[in-house]
Amino acid sequence: MRFQQQVEKPPEVSLKVWSCGSEECNGWMRDNFKSNDNPDCPLCGHAMVEDERTLPVLENFSAIHMKKES
Numbered sequence: 001m002r003f004q005q006q007v008e009k010p011p012e013v014s015l016k017v018w019s020c021g022s023e024e025c026n027g028w029m030r031d032n033f034k035s036n037d038n039p040d041c042p043l044c045g046h047a048m049v050e051d052e053r054t055l056p057v058l059e060n061f062s063a064i065h066m067k068k069e070s
């Protein structure tokens, strides 16, 4: 049996995200998806805290169509 050629891993970037402050909830969102400076968790309503996550660059493109307010 031949091994399939390995697919190259997409590059990853470290992004600022918001994590749910509740220990029972794994909710989180990207910084550019937050509704205000102190977002609440969309899953449980708990206040969220700043966090950082490593995500594939390609993933990040899906967020680009969000309008940036200036």
Ligand SMILES: [Zn+2]
Residues within 6 Å of the ligand: 020, 021, 022, 025, 026, 027, 041, 042, 043, 044, 045, 046
């Ligand atoms: Zn939550």
